[in-house]
Amino acid sequence: MHTELVAALDIGGTKIAGALVDGSGGILVRTQRPTPAREDGETVMRAVEGVLAELTAGPLWPSVRAVGIGSAGPVDAARGAVSPVNIPGWRDYPLVERVRRAVDGRPVTLVGDGVAMTAAEHWQGAARGYDNALCLVVSTGVGGGLVLGGRLHPGPTGNAGHIGHISVDLDGDPCACGARGCVERIASGPHLARRALDAGWRPGRDGDASAAAVAAAARAGDPIAQASFDRAARALAAGIAATAHLVELDIAVVGGGVAGAGEVLFAPLRRSLRAYATLSFVRDLTVVPALTGTDAGLLGAAAAACGPLTAEKQGA
Template sequence: MHTDLVAALDIGGTKIAGALVDGRGRILVRAQRATPAREDGDTVMGAVEEVLAELRASALWSGATAVGIGSAGPVDASAGTVSPVNVPGWRAYPLVERVRAATGGLPVELIGDGVAITAAEHWQGAARGHDNALCMVVSTGVGGGLVLGGRLHPGPTGNAGHIGHISVDLDGDPCPCGARGCVERIASGPNIARRALEGGWRPGPDGDTSAAAVAAAARAGDPVALASFERAAQALAAGIAATATLVEIDIAVIGGGVGKAGEILFTPLRAALRNYATLSFVQRLTVAPAQTGTDAGLVGAAAAVLTRTPATTVAGVGG
């Protein structure tokens, strides 16, 4: 019998992953479906229900005490709804209520995917042992989450720490979110690639125009590719320094596809951070790559349930 067994869902525009996770963060059972992102909301929910049905068919399911959900956002944990940008059929969709119904009434905890990865990194990854941390996911978009005072800090709606939409360039490019000069508009993978192409970088014979291809070119010494990564690093450094100045974090963890670029990103990032994080209380700030890998969303969704305070177990219930 596993104590502290919880169900976890990691919901994104490409896949819906589910797992039964124990109190040590081990995945014991897993299930997955492709996200029917172009379909209507109930069809998407059908895929979630299939994942849950597969988990419920396990002999271990009877030990599951709650469900943690990390979802692409925006999410609204206070209302129990999700409106993922890349799943148009879900707008203010009552995901918590539907998951509770599909699991026989288990308590459900909803957080954004950036917060979920933060929970995973704090529990088992690069932020372990740090009481005050920012974790970032830098890929197609830029998300994040905060650990403050040793606890996950999702905020009232589950979106706190969304560093991708801090403005770091007052007169910068318009961002799809409506603001200007956001970290995401400069540092996300597609924007790194866009800037390199605009600067004259050309892909190799395979035609690959991804940020990973730009990173490979930068490693080979291409000046335009290097400059695009340096600009991304500068934007990340400004956002990280602003966050550290505001809430006194001592580590920033960077995951996602762009985070895998290695020193092409981290060397200019550390250099830029010295220029922005200048006050005495932020000078010891370190930057590290994420460690939890592809299961971070599931492990983090489980962590959000396993580490919460008893009073917040279910609205209106608990100690």
């Protein structure tokens, strides 16, 4: 279906990606530029405008009916503003208004990157066909989003489902958000790796001390690396179970760089979830890897911008 298209922007601290997406999730045109994250806000906006200029210059642009933005957060969808932690030049930046000007007044929808990933997984990924889902991004931070009653549930500001800041250790380490013992403080890639180092794990000759290196060590049988992943999995399981008890879920989908560890993460995660999700109405909750990969931000931005188009296709 090429008659009605959606333009999508995926804005993060490393890159600004843009695409034209059709009603079946096909990416027809794509472009990207590096994010000048250390520059002032207007310089960052010029990079966004550059991506949009490439999209609007193409022959398919007249078929675009709406624009979706998935942005690193925090976002405030109600006000159309963003304050990404990793883009210091944008604080309460009026992104929706600036994008609207660049796309001749077409409707613009803004969601956080966790909600965008959720929209993508519900439309084209592992949550497809499920009416109640939690989708998580476990990477440098831990974000997420919710599908409730068959619909994306971004909440008033676009941040609903932000599971990373559920506290699962009341006396735990202070989190950057100001609370203690948050899921993110335990399960994010940097904190997972730091815990392994503090416990005595040492990187190989290449000096790689990332979560991916800890995962490789865990796969090779290193007990300290395995213990670090086990603790991260317990924190994630506790957060998933708490969310399931609150809103009743059918499935939890986990993506992001840390999820790339595969069974090193998912085996203890499933085991821990059985220990935390014990009541009858959450006992059948399944947890699976995400499927949409690096296109999740673009697909999710498109889905969030054009719900009826995607819902029609999903029901087909």
